[in-house]
Amino acid sequence: MINTLPAIDVRRVQKSRLAATDLHNLKFGHVFTDHMFVMDYADGAWQQPQIMPYGDLEMSPATLVLHYAQTIFEGMKAYRNGKDGVALFRPQANIARMTRSAQRMCMPPVPEDLFLDGLKALVALDSAWLPDGKDGALYIRPFMYASDEYIGVKASMGYRFIILMSPVRGYYQEPLRVRLEMKYSRAFPGGTGEVKCGGNYAGGLYPSKVGQDAGYHQNLWTDAMEHKYIEESGTMNVFFMIDGVLTTPSLDGTILAGITRDSILTLAREHGLKAEERKVTVEEVVHGIRNGRVTAAFGAGTAATIAPIKVIGFNGEDLELPALEADSEVHHLGRMLDEVRRGVVADMHGWVVKVH
Ligand SMILES: *Cc1c(COP(=O)(O)O)cnc(C)c1O
Numbered sequence: 101m102i103n104t105l106p107a108i109d110v111r112r113v114q115k116s117r118l119a120a121t122d123l124h125n126l127k128f129g130h131v132f133t134d135h136m137f138v139m140d141y142a143d144g145a146w147q148q149p150q151i152m153p154y155g156d157l158e159m160s161p162a163t164l165v166l167h168y169a170q171t172i173f174e175g176m177k178a179y180r181n182g183k184d185g186v187a188l189f190r191p192q193a194n195i196a197r198m199t200r201s202a203q204r205m206c207m208p209p210v211p212e213d214l215f216l217d218g219l220k221a222l223v224a225l226d227s228a229w230l231p232d233g234k235d236g237a238l239y240i241r242p243f244m245y246a247s248d249e250y251i252g253v254k255a256s257m258g259y260r261f262i263i264l265m266s267p268v269r270g271y272y273q274e275p276l277r278v279r280l281e282m283k284y285s286r287a288f289p290g291g292t293g294e295v296k297c298g299g300n301y302a303g304g305l306y307p308s309k310v311g312q313d314a315g316y317h318q319n320l321w322t323d324a325m326e327h328k329y330i331e332e333s334g335t336m337n338v339f340f341m342i343d344g345v346l347t348t349p350s351l352d353g354t355i356l357a358g359i360t361r362d363s364i365l366t367l368a369r370e371h372g373l374k375a376e377e378r379k380v381t382v383e384e385v386v387h388g389i390r391n392g393r394v395t396a397a398f399g400a401g402t403a404a405t406i407a408p409i410k411v412i413g414f415n416g417e418d419l420e421l422p423a424l425e426a427d428s429e430v431h432h433l434g435r436m437l438d439e440v441r442r443g444v445v446a447d448m449h450g451w452v453v454k455v456h
Contacts, residue, residue, distance in 0.1 A: 336399030
């Protein structure tokens, strides 16, 4: 096939900040690599793709995104893979999801092959920023925003697409205390819960703060219509072990289709673990913890991979889940996923995309 992708203009930093950065002490999402990928949409077309030094943007205070939140994003990681390699994990799935987000938010999708090309070029250029060790990764944040300059509720004509990268470490996380949210909602039928648009997260901040003030790390969101069904945990998908079956809420339009979620379901089924996607009620989880039928719960997402839940707060009562044994199926799933991403075991699904 003839490669018709436009060549990316690359303007490198004069002096890397890497030597002055402590990759052993990283606060998640606070440190950025030397370069970023930038591409504008104007006059109905994507313009010249560029890689340039990471730095501030200048924008008009009338820029549309600042007023009406027409903005979408993605989150994925690059890992060390094999002896000296670096690889992205399922980037095509993130790209496809960003295309769906763009459609829902009335934005032009980024051409998928150009998107992947930009990711690979950026990771290759800044791969020295990937922290060593088993838990190091580059967290990659593609995003797009409405860049027109006027005050009016209308889809923008112009957009800017950017990819940033942040070196991260899987810090030790204590098991989570989560609270069933029975009043506020993250998403509702017909809304935007199934896409990664900025406004979803702004709307969740206040109910999350209420939960945090009451001593919980995050909320266990329930459906907006009846607060009867469990949907997600904070900004992660949620899984329960119910009667020995790995169970997660089915994707019904209000739940974000996590790539970690899909990977866990796939690996679980291949390894003979029964896994179900279905509606999960608040009642069955509350009763199930009391009578021992629910034996584990965890959040799943790119940032944390698997985040075990130890307490679920319900109407002022703390329901405790048993501590996970080191050889539990939950930890086993997390390890399997990690081994695929890092090239320790063979990639049977075409999930791993080598950068070099
Ligand atoms: C990003 C996200 C997830 C997890 O998706 P991954 O692809 O696994 O990282 C789950 N829920 C919400 C609300 C999210 O924004």
